[in-house]
Amino acid sequence: xxxxxxxxxxxxxxxxxxxxxxxxxxxxxxxxxxxxxxxxxxxxxxxxxxxxxxxxxxxxxxxxxxxxxxxxxxxxxxxxxxxxxxxxxxxxxxxxxxxxxxxxxxxxxxxxxxxxxxxxxxxxxxxxxxxxxxxxxxxxxxxxxxxxxxxxxxxxxxxxxxxxxxxxxxxxxxxxxxxxxxxxxxxxxxxxxxxxxxxxxxxxxxxxxxxxxxxxxxxxxxxxxxxxxxxxxxxxxxxxxxxxxxxxxxxxxxxxxxxxxxxxxxxxxxxxxxxxxxxxxxxxxxxxxxxxxxxxxxxxxxxxxxxxxxxxxxxxxxxxxxxxxxxxxxxxxxxxxxxxxxxxx
Ligand SMILES: C[S@@+](CC[C@H](N)C(=O)[O-])C[C@H]1O[C@@H](n2cnc3c(N)ncnc32)[C@H](O)[C@@H]1O
Numbered sequence: 001x002x003x004x005x006x007x008x009x010x011x012x013x014x015x016x017x018x019x020x021x022x023x024x025x026x027x028x029x030x031x032x033x034x035x036x037x038x039x040x041x042x043x044x045x046x047x048x049x050x051x052x053x054x055x056x057x058x059x060x061x062x063x064x065x066x067x068x069x070x071x072x073x074x075x076x077x078x079x080x081x082x083x084x085x086x087x088x089x090x091x092x093x094x095x096x097x098x099x100x101x102x103x104x105x106x107x108x109x110x111x112x113x114x115x116x117x118x119x120x121x122x123x124x125x126x127x128x129x130x131x132x133x134x135x136x137x138x139x140x141x142x143x144x145x146x147x148x149x150x151x152x153x154x155x156x157x158x159x160x161x162x163x164x165x166x167x168x169x170x171x172x173x174x175x176x177x178x179x180x181x182x183x184x185x186x187x188x189x190x191x192x193x194x195x196x197x198x199x200x201x202x203x204x205x206x207x208x209x210x211x212x213x214x215x216x217x218x219x220x221x222x223x224x225x226x227x228x229x230x231x232x233x234x235x236x237x238x239x240x241x242x243x244x245x246x247x248x249x250x251x252x253x254x255x256x257x258x259x260x261x262x263x264x265x266x267x268x269x270x271x272x273x274x275x276x277x278x279x280x281x282x283x284x285x286x287x288x289x290x291x292x293x294x295x296x297x298x299x300x301x302x303x304x305x306x307x308x309x310x311x312x313x314x315x316x317x318x319x320x321x322x323x324x325x326x327x328x329x330x331x332x333x334x335x336x337x338x339x340x341x342x343x344x345x
Contacts, residue, residue, distance in 0.1 A: 018117040019304045020047025021249055022312050025294050026110060027051050029247050029314040032058045036107035039098060039239070041091030041232060044069055044116040046076045052108075053080050061106075062086045063097055065140035065223075066119065090140070092231035095239050105241035111232055112249045115139070115219065117306070127219060129194035129211040135187065137219045144341055146218045150193065151186045153340040155179045161340070164332045165226075165254065166217030173200040174214055190215075216252070224337065229255055230327040233262045237285055240317035246286070247314045256293060256311045258330045263288055263315050266323055282323045286315035 020026070026048050032038060034057030040049040043062035052058050053076075062084060064070050070088045077084050087097050091111060098106055119139065120128045126136030126146060135147035150158070155175045163171035174197050181187055181196045194211040201210035220226065229250075236246050250256040267288040294314075296307035 017121070018045035018047060019306070020045075020051075021112065021304065021307045021310045022294060022296055022300070023047060023051060025312055026112075026247050026249070029289060029312075030108045030110065030245050032108065034058065037061070037098075037103055038108040038110070039063065039091075039094055039106050039236075040110050040112075041094055041236075042110070042112045043073055043086060044112065045118060046073050048110055048112060049073075049084060050076060053083055059083045060085070061094075061098055061101060061103070063089050063091050063094060065090045066116075067141065068118065068122075069116065072118070090228055092228045092235060094232065095235045098239055103239075106239055106244060107241060108245045108247070109236040109240060110247045110249075111229070111236075113225070113229065113255055114251045123190070126190050127215070129190050129209060129215055132189055132191040135190055135193055137215075137222050139223050144222065144337065146193075146222050147186065147188055149218060149222060149337075149340060150178055151182050152343050153335075154343050157335045157340045157343075160334060161221045162214050162217045164217070164334055165220045166213035166215075167253070168201070168213040168217065170201045176200075220252070221334070221337065221340075226254060226258060226331050229258055230262070230330045233259065234322075234327055237266065237317070237322045242317055242319035244317045245289075245314060246317070247312065249310050249312045251306075251309045251311075254332065256313070259313045260293075261330055262327070263313060267315060283318070283320040285318055285320045285323050287318055289314040289316055 030038065030052065032052045032055040034055065037059045038052050040052070040060055040062045043049060043064040046062065049060045049062050052060050060083065062073060065088065067088050070086050073086045077086055085101060089097050094109070115127055119125050123131035123133030126133045135145065135150065137146035158178055159172045159175035162168045162174050168174060177196050177200045178187060187193050187196065197211040197214045203210045240246060248259045250259060263286055266285045290313050293311035296310055300307045
């Protein structure tokens with residue numbers, strides 16, 4: 001592990017194509033301080049890590065499941081002179097990562113969810129319908145790709161995935177069109193899929209591209225983004241010290257719902273419910289800092305359109321024990337990736 005050599009050196013500048021969203025709000029809520037240890041679970045281009053490192057004496061563990069993001073952070077690691085450690089991993093594993101680096105508890109954890117501009121901009125990653133490329137969409141490179149899924153899953157599973165994660169009204173029609181198209185030849189590229197979807201979903205000028213929702217759904221499913229979020233939140237609850245801060249930025253209503261329900265269930269003494277009986281009488285493990293989610297103002301949205309759908313929630317860890325329990329109630333009902341790949345209906 002690289003530890004705090006030259007801890008007074010400020011880390012500034014660096015060119016990042018991804019503009020960090022709600023940067024000031026993240027900084028103000030994270031309250032980085034000299035000697036504090038912070039986990040940036042979604043390092044990306046390192047925008048938020050950089051501002052934490054600008055406070056002298058802070059240390060950051062940057063995690064990203066994308067090997068390119070980790071490689072791209074090398075210059076910042078150098079600049080940070082021992083205060084930044086970058087690890088290629090999933091943030092659901094943050095506890096293991098931090099303990100492996102000798103930290104039993106940390107002062108702050110940030111999850112800035114979704115994909116980065118770099119991922120969207122690289123056609124070969126297959127995230128975007130705007131550029132043609134292989135239909136991949138894997139952030140980490142492991143497991144089945146979007147093409148594997150699209151060519152193997154049953155019509156019923158595809159429809160459920162696209163309806164739930166994409167909130168696509170025409171999900172059944174899109175699934176039917178995909179199954180029809182792949183009967184001829186496999187759907188292998190982003191352009192092929194975008195054309196299939198555009199045959200079913202119409203959009204008017206100024207509206208979202210017809211394939212936006214389908215691409216979002218497949219990306220979230222292939223990367224198990226909601227499962228990662230639920231596990232990441234539970235790991236954060238275990239790893240934050242009393243007074244430590246959790247900050248989560250989401251870009252999708254299902255993500256924000258998970259964060260909200262998780263924090264609400266832990267942010268007060270629950271009277272218990274049919275759905276969360278395990279929380280009865282548990283002392284709150286978080287005090288909620290954002291009663292309503294923070295959003296970007298018009299100025300930020302005009303500079304960075306990605307910020308438009310961002311919602312930030314933050315909470316401070318109390319000294320109560322973590323509230324154990326199954327978090328599956330936070331997740332929508334969808335087939336498991338392995339089952340979907342078997343093409344069962
Ligand atoms: C929105 S970008 C983060 C941008 C970053 N905060 C910045 O300022 O540059 C999301 C990043 O998180 C990574 N990511 C998404 N889900 C992840 C997960 N479960 N574990 C680790 N990294 C993840 C993606 O690969 C991507 O690089």
